[in-house]
Amino acid sequence: MSRSAWVDASGGVAGDMLLAALLDAGASLEAVRAAVEEVIPGEVRIVPEQVTRAGLRALRVRVLSAADDHPHRAWPGLRALLTGAGLPGQVRDRVLSVFTRLAEAEARVHGVPIEEVHFHEVGSWDSIADVVGVCSALHDLAVTDLAAGPVALGSGRVSTAHGLLPVPVPAVAELAAGRRVLAGGEGELATPTGMALLTALARERPRLPPMRLERTGVGAGSRDTPGRPNTVRVFLGGPAEEAEALVLETNVDDLDPRAWPDVLASLLREGALDAWLVPILMKKGRPAHTLCVLAPPARAEALRAEVFRSTSTLGIRERRVGRTVLDRGWTDADVLGTRLPIKIGHRGGVIVQATPEYGHAARLAAAGGLPLRAVLAAAAAAAHAAGLLPGAPVPRLAPDPPA
Incomplete structure (x- = not known):
């Protein structure tokens, strides 16, 4: 069953926070670990732990180094590594789209060609674990429709490898272009990896969309900020396509x-x-x-x-x-010696519409050398004779028409 998910990023977003929220919502930790191991075997350990943020329960995920040294990875090498990894196709495509967004943003910020974007921008082992982990978790949860609300970026200044930078840092500002954002508080609330995940994978949806809510996952950041939960929430449910x-x-x-x-x-x-x-x-x-x-x-x-x-x-x-739709199903009626499907639209146990299936009627007309209008008229009369009338009780129906 496919699912919808909506991300509440009003407290900010980082890759590990989003991964934690998806795990808290029920994604398999084993599946996430296996996917990361496919890409960077033996380099990281993913360790979840229950924490509180502003007095509320949340799940934190620590991505810890498990290697003495990590290879230097520029974007072309990382892209080749991801393309050749044994990931499911949908996971691989999502991972590549996220890292492509991140590499494009870093290339623009630093004024270099994308092929020259290097290790500390997109190739670090913890970013790989976060991105591969999130994409694997979405796949495990069967999320096909991902949306996100406005993102809190933070304010002030933050110390980086490039020195003291204003918040949002340049890569986050580049990635956030075109999205609804807010400051949301002091400090760096959104990281480049978190923004790349949202902008590559999630369409913008300011409010929680209609869905059959199944559960909510809460992912924690590393800091516990007084008076403001440092968390990302994910709302998971079945898509409400009928509504x-x-x-x-x-x-x-x-x-x-x-x-x-x-x-x-x-x-x-x-x-x-x-x-x-x-x-x-x-x-x-x-x-x-x-x-x-x-x-x-x-x-x-x-x-x-x-x-x-x-x-x-x-x-x-x-x-x-x-959108308001009738419940529907199929039965058949004897039309000119042939069983022809009749589509029934019903509500509250009562027939509202009864319509001959056009494709079968057209084939019957062609096979018998008859005008299509004559076959449709005969089918409507047959449905009437069978009691398939508006206001009549709904008979036993099949979910799909016969082939």
Whole structure:
């Protein structure tokens, strides 16, 4: 079962804090340790411990060195190490996306090509453990839809390898561009690794989204700050797709019209709940279309990618919408000597809609050399004769139509 997760980073975020929160929410410590061992065998130990922060329980994770010396790793070598590690594909892809974000930010901050970003920026053993651990924990928890609220960055100054720097440090400021942020308190509350994890893996969601909440994990930072819990919280649950969806929209005026049926079909194959076109007039009176895609939150990123892949658009706008759906199932009726599926929409044990399945009706019409409208009319009459009427009790239904 896929899950949704929302990260409360109002107290800041660091890689070890996010890892601790996911472990506290139920991720397997053994799976996390095994994943890290695949990448840097024998270099680290991951040790969880229960702590309190501002009087509240939390889990802290210590990432301890288990080696006398750690290899120097520049970004090209680290990338090759991660690509060749025996990680599940989704874990590997997430890890690479996080370190790519981190390397890009460090390259911009230091004014060097990305291939020249070196050890202390992205290759340190504790950052590898944090990133691989978080991505493995998300995989173990089957989180397919990750979101995060505004991030507390902190304030003041902090001592670094580059000297005394203002908070947020330059890499964090670079990574946070485009996100909702707040100071949140004194000191460094967000680290480059924590920000890279959120910006690479989590879409921005200011408030806790609708979900069937299963449990909450609380991950602690190293300091216990009086009056402010130094923690990250993760809310984990089943995606509430019935209650909410995304509408993705884009205006297109330069796509060959013959391509639109294939575009809509590809979006439905990628998991869209619906996809449709609206004719419009754009600037200078140019005829165009608005492509609209109704997307489950868990499939939104894949559907965004498909819109960019299959159309000529340069941007997508989106909004969240509430959604009320009927329960549904399938039965069949005898139509012209053939059993034809009838889709039943019902609520409160009563039929609301009864509709012949179009694809089967079209095949029956083609096989018998009949007009499709005649087959659909016969199917509606058969459903009526079988008592499949609005207001009638719901019969025994199958969850899916026959093949």
